[in-house]
Amino acid sequence: MTNENSIDELKAMVGRLIKIEEEVVDLTEKTINQAESVTVKYLLKAIQHDSRKHADFGRAALEILEFKKIVGPQERKEVWELLKKHDDMEKRHREFVAEIRSLTKTPALKYIFEQIWADEKKHHAILETLMTKRFEKDPVAQWGALLNYYD
Numbered sequence: 769m770t771n772e773n774s775i776d777e778l779k780a781m782v783g784r785l786i787k788i789e790e791e792v793v794d795l796t797e798k799t800i801n802q803a804e805s806v807t808v809k810y811l812l813k814a815i816q817h818d819s820r821k822h823a824d825f826g827r828a829a830l831e832i833l834e835f836k837k838i839v840g841p842q843e844r845k846e847v848w849e850l851l852k853k854h855d856d857m858e859k860r861h862r863e864f865v866a867e868i869r870s871l872t873k874t875p876a877l878k879y880i881f882e883q884i885w886a887d888e889k890k891h892h893a894i895l896e897t898l899m900t901k902r903f904e905k906d907p908v909a910q911w912g913a914l915l916n917y918y919d
C-alpha cells in the first residue's frame with residue numbers, strides 16, 4: 769500500500785467500513801427496541817458500542833490516511849496529563865475487572881466479564897501507544913506494541 773492508487777482505494781474501503789458500521793448501529797437499535805428480554809437488550813447494546821467503536825477506529829484510520837495529526841504539538845502537554853490520568857484509571861480498573869471475573873463460575877457471567885477484561889487490555893495498549901507514539905507517518909517499526917507481529 770504505497771502508491772497513490774492503493775491509498776485512494778484503501779480510503780474508499782475505510783469509508784465503506786464506517787458506513788457499514790453505522791448501518792449496523794441503526795439495525796441494532798431497531799432490534800434493541802423490539803427485544804423483550806432486558807439481558808438481550810443490554811448484550812445488543814454492548815455490541816452496538818463496539819460498532820460505534822469500529823466506526824471511530826475507521827475515522828482514525830482515515831485521518832492517518834489523510835496525513836493529518838491526531839495529537840498536535842500544541843495540545844500535547846495538556847492531552848498528555850489527561851491520557852496519563854486515564855491510563856492510571858484503566859490500569860486499576862483492569863485489575864478490578866480481573867478480580868470480578870475470578871469470583872464466578874457461571875458461564876454467562878464469566879463470558880460477560882471476560883469481554884470487559886479483554887477490552888480493558890486493549891484500552892491499555894491503545895493509551896500506551898497514544899502516549900508514546902506519533903501518528904503522522906510513523907515508521908512501522910515503532911508500532912510493535914499494537915502490531916504484535918512486529919515484536
Ligand SMILES: [Fe+2]
Binds near residue numbers: 789822
Ligand atoms: Fe464492527
Ligand SMILES: [Fe+2]
Binds near residue numbers: 861887888
Ligand atoms: Fe477501559
